[in-house]
Amino acid sequence: MKNIPRVTSEVFIISVLLALPGSHGGKILVFPVDGSHWVNMNLLLEGLHARNHSITVVRSNTSWYVKEKSPHYTSITIPMPEAIKIEDQNFFVSFLSRMLEIQREGASVLTFVSFYWEMLTALSEIHRQASQLVVEMFKNQQLMQSLRDSQFDLVLMDPGLPGGVLVAHQLQLPTVFNVRWITSGEGHFVVAPSPVSYVPTSGCAVPDKMTFYQRAKNMFHYILNICIDTFVVSPHYNRLCAQYFGPDISFYHLLQSSDIWLMRVDFVFEFPRPTMPNIVYIGGFQCKPAKALPSELEEFVQSSGEHGVIIMSLGTLVKGLPTDITSEIAAAFAQIPQKVIWRHLGERPQNLGNNTLLVEWMPQNDLLGHPKVKAFVAHGGTNGVYEAIYHGVPVVGLPLLFDQFENVLRLEVRGAAKVLDVTKLTRKSFLQALQDILHDSSYQRSMDHLSKLHRDKPLQPLDSAFFWIEFVMRHKGAAHLRTESYKMPWYAYHSLDVISFLIAAVLALMGTVIVMFNLMCRRVCRMRKLKQQ
Template sequence: MLKADSKKTRFIVPGRCVMNVTPLILRIVAMQTSRGQCCVLVLAGVFLLSTPYHAVQAGKILVFPVDGSHWVNMNLLIQGLHARGHQITVVRTASSWYVKENSPYYDSITVTLPEPINIEDEEFFVSFLSKMLEIQRSGASLLAFIKFYWEMMTGLSNMHRQASQLVVEIFENQALMEQIQKAHYDLVLTDPGLPAGVLVAHKMKLPTVFNVRWITSGEGHFVIAPSPVSYVPTSGCAVSDKMTFLERAKNMFHYLLNMCIDHFVVSPHYDQLAKRYFGPDANFYHMLQGTDLWLMRVDFVFEFPRLTMPNVVYIGGFQCKPSKPLPPELEDFVQGSGDDGVILMSLGTLVKGLPIEITSEIAAAFAQLPQRVIWRHPGERPHNLGNNTLLVKWMPQNDLLGHPKTRAFVAHGGTNGIYESIYHGVPVLGLPLLFDQFENVLRLEVRGAAKVLDVTKLNSQRFLEALRELLHEPSYRENMQRLSRLHRDKPVHPMDSALYWIEFVMRHKGAAHLRTESYKMPWYSYHSLDVMAFLLAIVSILGAIVVATVRFMFLRLCRNRKSKLE
């Protein structure tokens, strides 16, 4: 990378030449007084002239993240963009618990909401998980389940109502709007799981890039690409792409349920804002579907094959990287495992929500293994904990997964952990808890790289048997290492691809040529129902004409015969 006179102009390899760098090189060489320095710079100039470059203006990017685990991967993109000279501004709420106000990588705009968003409250999901596990384990009545589901839908509606207030607080704050306008941002980068950034970008008429897998209605592909539910699993339905009749019926049910939830529970909050600030004809989903580029956190080594669109760029596993050396005390613990190796366990931020009875069963199973265990567990200390188990509040997960002594990973099935497991070729024992985790571990199980257990039916014996099978059956590791080879075999690292396409949208002030306008069509036109009705009408008319002609000819023939007989 070579920086010119100011921070605004940079040169990035590779690409096609869009500007002549010869005058710049000659000017630098002319400024040198040492003969040796001239020689070195001339060689550098030859290299520059022989390498294709394209110039990129180091731009200003406005970022709307989602808190929690979503922030982990958004923060990586921010760091990558910052390293390439871009100025980043992150819009956060005052109650955010992951997105910090001060950072060396970005400036921030902090907005105070009338009430915090549920997703920014750690205790909300812990409480939610505890209630769900209690209902499933106790075999509660249908009435109790319906009551819980109603509470869940109410919580979902409240979360999006709270998130939509971010748009109101920005649009109604004249000083803040002037600040955003005067900054002259080049791009909005947003996670549309909570889509406030979509509306702000539309208001500012700025190109938009999504860092996305999930949107308000579920998996992102469903609103931009044809997604036949006959072979594309829908959100919340843990089935493969090879479904039986009953599985296809279940998949269709989940698809319709998701559409109803989105239409009646989620979208009204954003449709109301769209009509309030953009006029009665404004449609929130048209704004969502009209984004320039979708950076999809998906790799088809993991995802089932499906239809896609030109403005979707796949960056699944972009957070993965080679492991670094462990801290000395952790390295000593790992090396002490000998040939048996170590097992990692992490259930993400929700681990505090697991009942002590379940964690104690897990601990008892671990105690019977010859392997050592590193368990990320910030909650109450389990009973039956063996001497081979180390409890930690945090661990360098990527570095441990990449360690040669790591034998297995006990995980809840979060996307980040799944991709790190694939990258390092470590088989998974899945204990899914919420949301997409069930679908994630199923995808690995179908490929023979994971074994999945139901947490609500877990005991030490079942857990021990499953873990021993994962450790001693070679096919699990072999299948995961095969996925690892496929995942790594790319011409460009997914992170580099993500950064390139973000800068592509900035250079060209959008990517409308990659975006279909089909979302603007009425539903009956999109599915060609009007054309089919027209063709059916034509065929019917022609059929009626033919029938009428034949009938007329037949009747005329009958009259002629009757006349001759008379």
């Protein structure tokens, strides 16, 4: 009992030190990914700036979200010969519209294959364009010398577009990834063992407890992801590695050699899986307590009375939904007593009820934290999912693209969401899903449980991210946490050479025993014949 005050004081001092801004500011070079990924990265940069670090962000001159001027970072704008498709707001909208059209019309196999080929071609083009940023930087000798002279402490990047990996290698700087997705899918598959028997593969919406069919499907997607990365994505970066670093440097090895992976994952949400010592989990680091709503919005929310409010946001992709689907959604909303706040862009839906307020933007985190909000209709983007978990709001999932299907599946498996297929949505099915979420208390209980687990941490995710970024800066890397297994040949990594040797040794031993046994049998037979004679 005498030690309690000392331990408590030590914990208090550590907590205070973690909460204070860093006293010795470092220099951080940042390579972000545009769009929704930038929202996460920008939050990290604001916090690092508040801790007295100097931030320099590399952006293209066609960036969508990443602004040239900011109070918490300076920028280096790279002129690009052409805009990267991923930085075009309309690219994903038109892509979604085309995909929904094919799914709803029950297109032929030929049409589906044609669309998939178009998608792979577009993916290859995106990475070709993204790799061009590296070319433009390396061509500018004055810029590269300026970066060397700046003596950065590390490179912080989102490896979804991984050009910064090559720049970091050229500058010989340690790297920290703000990551969930990489060129071949989910980040764990590059850095940690990932048995596909119980670890769902990127793009395959299956639980961790799989049937035989689901395991076969998971294996197919795993092989498909490897093929796409090997033949569609990586060649653009390997070409640059060969050009600037020589034939012995592999882009995949550069990707795997990052010092720290700040993984935007929390195992409250993610299925359990193997991990590595240089992976730090910061899932939900963008979540924060709700602030007061604008007066007009608060007045609308309070007018809901005892029934409460439902909020709906499908991000900017809602512009890609056909009007007949949005009309079905609006018709279902019109039949419930709750008030609805719907972030909607584009043509006004038909059948819109008096209880529904359309807005072009809404303070999503603050609304989710409001006590009158009863349900969240969402497309399953990572940010929205974690905010829903943080505030304990059950979800009606309408996944549209990419990882959204996997995200809402994880919530559904945990009993905190109801998921619908947008292509088969009717006002009746949507209304039923709303009624289930609102009136079946198990959904709220499940989400409350997830929320309590998510909040119960010794250190908040954002503080953990700051600590490990500064750890890498202090120690010039974190090589002691990184496995060198990625340098092994594939046959050695899987011990195929050892297995082959052991099999050969066993076969040789068995062969020797068999030969000796035959020789002994023959000798015995000869001795018997001699005795008989």
